[in-house]
Amino acid sequence: MTERSSLVIRPRHTPAVVHTDVLLVGAGIMSATLGALIKGLEPDWSISLFERLGAPALESSSPWNNAGTGHSALCELNYTPQRPDGSVDVSKAITVNQQFQLSRQFWSHGVTQGFLGDPRSFVNAVPHVSFVRGEADAAYLKARHAALVDNPLFEGIEYVDDRSEIARRLPLMSAGRSDDETLALNWSEGGTDVDFGELTRQLLTHLGDNGAEIHYDTEVRNLKQNADSTWTVVVKDTRTGEKTRVNARFVFVGAGGGALHLLQKSGIPEIRGFGGFPVSGQFLRTTNPDLAKGHHAKVYGKPPVGAPPMSVPHLDTRVVDGTSSLMFGPYAGFSPRFLKEGRLTDLPFSIRPGNLFSMLGVGMNSMPLTVYLVKELLKSREQRVEGLLEFAPGIDGDDFELITAGQRVQTIRRNGLSGTLEFGTCAVTHRDGTIAGLLGASPGASTAVAAMVDVLETCFADRLDAWRPRLLDMMPSYGTNLMMDTTLLSDLRRWSDKTLRLSPEDQLA
């Protein structure tokens, strides 16, 4: 991809086939992040993005379709499982935290370079808190704290079980509880709330201002590899029905829930055996400023028995468009659509000979999940509010409205003759590196930078040596295990806190 290619779709008089170096499918946080990374590495490559909806970040990356937690494993208990001997396994938490450090650095680079605006418009400091009730869970939280407190990535994490201190920090969650009830917290001051929709919009504006062609209301319908390894991608203008063929050297399928279908259509062997299981969700939300003022934290509890990890109840401070609000959930549900604006046929049409056994295997082995989803689906609004009041008895449930969250498509992967349901994010890449796509949803948008760096490393391995200095400009800890270099870690954390205005002094300003 050396020469600057001629451009892409123009109105009707354009030739039937146009050309681009990089074709991004979907205007969510993943494509936006990959596009911005590539623009920084190879400013002369042509980039075209196609989005089926009319604007960026209308699916999972919209601020009201996700919880906006900057996942760095400070509070999510599913990243720190307890072993049978009572000790706590923190390996997953360390990985997720390091991935989030790359996001913080890349966003700080964006602010310094001016392609991201006022950081308060997309990231805000909000403490991250784990919350449990009862002696056994308090003992687990104490062990979790002991396993993390000396780790520089989790510096400052506290264990709190004093009821008056808990009441001071979380008044709405403490009011109305019996004095005899054991409560405990792990408290990290350095957490964040992120508006991934705004971040997506700013990254795409930067791309558009720097020559990328961004097309809304344009759906990618098909893609096929040519003999010279490039791809012919058929896109359809959803307003006029007009179809165009685009020739691309590299394709990234950042289509969220739509990625599985497109990767299946591409015919790459690497997608065989993968399936998807859609889980829909709802949140309770209030924009009442008095309630929002009474709770400033993202508080994650323990999931109910049989519930998947993404169903952990949490009460979140959200900062969207400069206004604080509270959100509680998620309440899981079922819909066969793979996108919020998807089709009812999404699930049945995703079943192929290559993934039939994986899908059947998961269907037979996932009874507890199915039972959990059915129970969640049948819940009335009153029962949902009861869940909120159990978590935060000091809240008035009447102030909350139910909103529909984004659609998650959990990855099903072949496992022998059966399949396994996974809750993480997984990049699928063709062996020749000309196409990649992202399946799954967790830890999701927070770790978009690490996920997209992985895509670059896999697909452009031969360019990495040349790119390394630029990658280090964008993410100074690129390629470094920050646990092994605590000076670098604290320097970078101080720098990104200052640049992203996350330090306590900045919050008071």
Ligand SMILES: Cc1cc2nc3c(=O)[nH]c(=O)nc-3n(C[C@H](O)[C@H](O)[C@H](O)COP(=O)(O)OP(=O)(O)OC[C@H]3O[C@@H](n4cnc5c(N)ncnc54)[C@H](O)[C@@H]3O)c2cc1C
């Ligand atoms: C309920 C919920 C809570 C979450 N909470 C968090 C959280 O707290 N923190 C966190 O970090 N992550 C969270 N996530 C995950 C996070 O939202 C996602 O990982 C992330 O937004 C995915 O970004 P994406 O760009 O891959 O997909 P999306 O944002 O869904 O974007 C994909 C885009 O592709 C478009 N598209 C699809 N098919 C086509 C096609 N054929 N042609 C053209 N365009 C197409 C879609 O219209 C869409 O705009 C949550 C997700 C959900 C659902």
